[in-house]
Amino acid sequence: MEDLPTRKPRAVTEELRQSVYKDLSPEIEQIRNADLRRKVVDAWCYSLVRSSFKRLSEVPPWGAAGIFFLKQGSQANHLRGVARFAMKMTDDFLENYPEAIVDRDIVVAGALCHDLGKPYEFDPLNQQRWKADPSNCGDPTFRHSVYGVHLALSAGLPEKVAHICIGHSVEGQHFKLSTECTIVRHADHVWWRVAIALGLLERDSIGHAGPLATVRKTRMELEAAD
Ligand SMILES: [Fe+2]
Ligand SMILES: [Fe+2]
Numbered sequence: 001m002e003d004l005p006t007r008k009p010r011a012v013t014e015e016l017r018q019s020v021y022k023d024l025s026p027e028i029e030q031i032r033n034a035d036l037r038r039k040v041v042d043a044w045c046y047s048l049v050r051s052s053f054k055r056l057s058e059v060p061p062w063g064a065a066g067i068f069f070l071k072q073g074s075q076a077n078h079l080r081g082v083a084r085f086a087m088k089m090t091d092d093f094l095e096n097y098p099e100a101i102v103d104r105d106i107v108v109a110g111a112l113c114h115d116l117g118k119p120y121e122f123d124p125l126n127q128q129r130w131k132a133d134p135s136n137c138g139d140p141t142f143r144h145s146v147y148g149v150h151l152a153l154s155a156g157l158p159e160k161v162a163h164i165c166i167g168h169s170v171e172g173q174h175f176k177l178s179t180e181c182t183i184v185r186h187a188d189h190v191w192w193r194v195a196i197a198l199g200l201l202e203r204d205s206i207g208h209a210g211p212l213a214t215v216r217k218t219r220m221e222l223e224a225a226d
Contacts, residue, residue, distance in 0.1 A: 010049040012042075020044045023056040023076040027083040030108045036158075040109050043116055043155035050151075051119035059119050062205075063192055065127060065140065069205035070195065075118055078191070083111035085187035106180040109157070110164030114184055116151045117144030117165065145169035 020041045021028060031037040044056055053059050061070035061078055070078065086107050093100050120126060121144040130139035142150075148165030160178060167181040168188050177185065196206050199218045206213060217225075 007050070009046075012045040012049055016045050016048065016055065017041050019055045019057075020048070023074075024080065024112050027080045027087075027108065028112060030083070030087060031105050031112075033105050036105055036109050039155060039157050040112055043113055043152055043157050046155040047116050047119050047148075047151045051123045052125055053119045053123070060122055062118075062122065063208075064144070065121055067205055067208045068192055068196075069202040070200060071202055075115060079112050079115060082114065082184065082187045082191050083108055085191055086111040086184050089183055089187060101179075102183070103160070103180055106158070106160050106164075107183055110161050110168075110180055110184045111187060113148070113152060113157065113161055114164050114168040114188060115144055115148065117142070117146065117148030120144065120147045120151075143169065143171070145171050 024040070024044070028037060028040060031040065048054070048056065056076045057074040059075035061073045061075055062068060087104070090102050090104055090107050094102060094104075120142070121140050126140065129136070130141065145166045145168065149162045152162035152165050153159065160180065163178055164181045164184050166172065167175075167177045168185045172181065172185055193209070193213075195201055196209050196213055197216060199216045199221065201215075203215065206215070
């Protein structure tokens with residue numbers, strides 16, 4: 001079966017660039033540095049044209065392959081939510097502790113790019129070949145956090161953002177993290193935990209949250225039960 005990283009990538013079109021910008025808006029506008037903002041779009045285009053997904057809003061809203069399935073929306077909703085959480089944390093600290101120093105642009109760019117590797121990890125063709133024979137090259141060959149580093153650096157993002165790609169996930173417990181990565185990592189983890197408690201995830205996808213996780217019914221579920 002075809003090896004996805006060697007599959008010929010589709011061309012990056014202006015239409016794709018505009019769709020990525022739209023899918024990451026309005027949060028992407030919070031990145032003040034125009035070059036960094038452009039590279040965030042470049043990186044997502046770079047990721048998407050090497051996958052089966054035609055646009056960011058087609059990438060499923062999962063935490064990882066097989067776990068944490070949001071009931072609605074796409075991966076773009078998760079990225080934007082994490083960016084908003086990370087900005088709120090950053091802004092609250094900066095307002096109340098003006099002596100603290102945070103690179104807010106790296107926080108926002110890192111939050112919007114932390115799951116850059118998911119189109120690769122969730123790609124149905126990759127899932128199919130990995131599941132068919134994990135002894136061949138693993139399952140997955142690389143988790144999205146690891147492959148995200150490759151994508152981020154290849155697309156020209158600064159290493160500080162690539163560091164957030166790997167450091168936000170379980171790999172990040174094995175080495176020292178930058179301040180900006182610490183913020184995004186916690187924003188990401190809290191986002192998933194709160195979404196679980198609010199009943200926004202498919203029940204059969206939350207086992208990873210542990211036996212003590214509780215789930216509240218949503219308004220729609222309560223109305224349907226009436
Ligand atoms: Fe992730
Ligand atoms: Fe995430």
